Amino acid sequence: MAYEVNGKTIEADEEGFLVNINDWNEELAGLVAKDEGIDMSPEHWEVVNFLREYYAEYQIAPAVRVLTKAIAKxxxxxxxxxxxxxxxxPYGPGKQACKIAGLPKPTGCV
Structure with missing residues (x-):
């Protein structure tokens, strides 16, 4: 699977997660969100940006329980x-938000 952004092909695995997280940009996030049936609002971006910061710090995509606690904090x-x-x-904040954020699938996600 691949996404097309500005004439550039960006590789993704069979579930739509990016092969190389450095290929991520906001335009691509919007495209992935659209594929997921999500219209990105400031609240969506807040979670996506939080996930990217979390990943940059810990080098792991958080499972939903961890994500929920970290966002509450x-x-x-x-x-x-x-x-x-x-x-x-709606399809799972861990999995769906991580996909839009260009991060690997969180551990413990099915």
């Missing part, structure tokens, strides 16, 4: 809960 309990995150990313 940084952005407060209104955003750091499953209900809020699943409203943004």
């Amino acid at each position: 940084k952005m407060g309990p209104d955003k750091g809960n499953n209900k809020y995150l699943y409203e943004l990313f």
Whole structure:
């Protein structure tokens, strides 16, 4: 599988996760989100950017439970809960948000 952005082909695995996370950019994120049926809002970007920062620091994509706790710590309990995150990313905040953020599939995701 591959994505086309500005005439450039960006490789992804069979599930749509980027092969090389350095290929990521916001345009590509928008394209992946569209494929996932998500219309990116500032709230979506907030989670995507949080994930990218988390990955840069820890070199791992967090599982949902870890993601929820980390977001609650940084952005407060209104955003750091499953209900809020699943409203943004109905197919799973860990898996779907990581895919849009250009990160590898989180460990423990099916």
